[in-house]
Structure formats: structure tokens, C-alpha cells
Amino acid sequence: MNAPTPDSAGDVAGTIVVFIDADACPVKDETYKVAARHGVKTFVVANSWMQVPRDPAVERIVVQAGPDVADDWIAERARPGAVVITADIPLAARCIKAGAQVIAPNGRAFTEQSIGMALATRNLMDDLRSAGATTGGPPPFAPKDRSSFLSALDLALVRLKRAGFTSG
Numbered sequence: 263m264n265a266p267t268p269d270s271a272g273d274v275a276g277t278i279v280v281f282i283d284a285d286a287c288p289v290k291d292e293t294y295k296v297a298a299r300h301g302v303k304t305f306v307v308a309n310s311w312m313q314v315p316r317d318p319a320v321e322r323i324v325v326q327a328g329p330d331v332a333d334d335w336i337a338e339r340a341r342p343g344a345v346v347i348t349a350d351i352p353l354a355a356r357c358i359k360a361g362a363q364v365i366a367p368n369g370r371a372f373t374e375q376s377i378g379m380a381l382a383t384r385n386l387m388d389d390l391r392s393a394g395a396t397t398g399g400p401p402p403f404a405p406k407d408r409s410s411f412l413s414a415l416d417l418a419l420v421r422l423k424r425a426g427f428t429s430g
């Protein structure tokens with residue numbers, strides 16, 4: 263188990279890092295491949311142990327159990343030059359505020375322009391569910407989502423390099 267430490271989080275200014283909110287992420291393997299191609303350090307953050315590639319550029323971070331502990335770990339380290347992979351809209355909002363780029367597993371990029379509407383929709387749906395309404399869930403993860411994600415992550419890393427950030 264890797265204990266989370268402030269200096270193990272890729273806090274070198276000007277470098278690109280990827281943080282995966284890993285507990286329910288369907289694109290971990292894709293993230294490893296794209297990050298490796300770009301030479302970028304990847305942190306896999308979860309509240310339970312999970313298998314990660316034996317690669318010094320991929321670090322498993324196991325946080326304590328509890329609500330939002332993994333989210334807090336990621337949000338505290340989000341910064342310009344970081345790419346966060348998450349479907350968690352409140353976490354996405356926190357990371358965007360810190361200057362990170364955020365991509366959902368379906369390839370949707372959360373931005374300063376889109377996060378407000380995403381939060382409002384999430385809160386509305388939560389209120390409807392709390393009131394007993396049947397709202398359904400997200401659509402099933404499809405092959406086109408995986409393809410969209412691969413393109414979005416590659417584009418985000420290329421843009422960061424063009425902006426002057428460096429890998430590893």
C-alpha cells in the first residue's frame with residue numbers, strides 16, 4: 263500500500279501529471295497507455311487496493327475509507343498541468359477551480375464554461391431522486407465513449423505540452 267504523501271504527488275511545477283479517480287473508472291488501462299506514450303506520471307487514487315501496471319510512471323495511492331477521501335486527495339493536488347480523469351462532477355468543479363484539466367471517462371471535457379451547468383443538472387437530478395422520482399441513470403458505457411476518451415486525453419496532453427508543460 264502506498265501511503266499518500268505530499269511529495270509523491272508530482273508537485274513539480276511545470277510538469278504534466280494525470281490523476282485517476284479510480285474506484286469506478288472504466289478507462290484506467292486506456293489512461294495508462296496514453297500517459298505512457300506521452301511520458302507522463304499517472305496517479306491511480308482509490309480507497310481500496312487495485313492492480314496497476316508495474317511501471318515507475320504509474321503510482322497507486324490508497325487512501326483511507328470514507329466519503330470523498332480520494333476526491334479530497336486529488337483536489338488538493340490538482341493544479342495547472344494536471345489532468346484529472348473523473349465522472350464525479352463536484353470533484354471536477356474543484357479541480358477546474360485549481361487550474362487542472364478534467365475529462366470524464368466518456369471523453370467529455372469539463373471546462374469553466376460547462377461545469378456550472380453540469381453541477382446544476384447533477385443537483386437537480388439529486389433533488390428529483392430525493393423526492394422519489396425515477397430518473398434513470400447514465401447511459402451504458404459504449405465503445406464510442408472509449409474512443410472519445412482516448413482522443414480527449416491525447417488532445418489534453420498535447421495541449422499541455424504546447425503550453426510549455428513538460429512530461430516526467
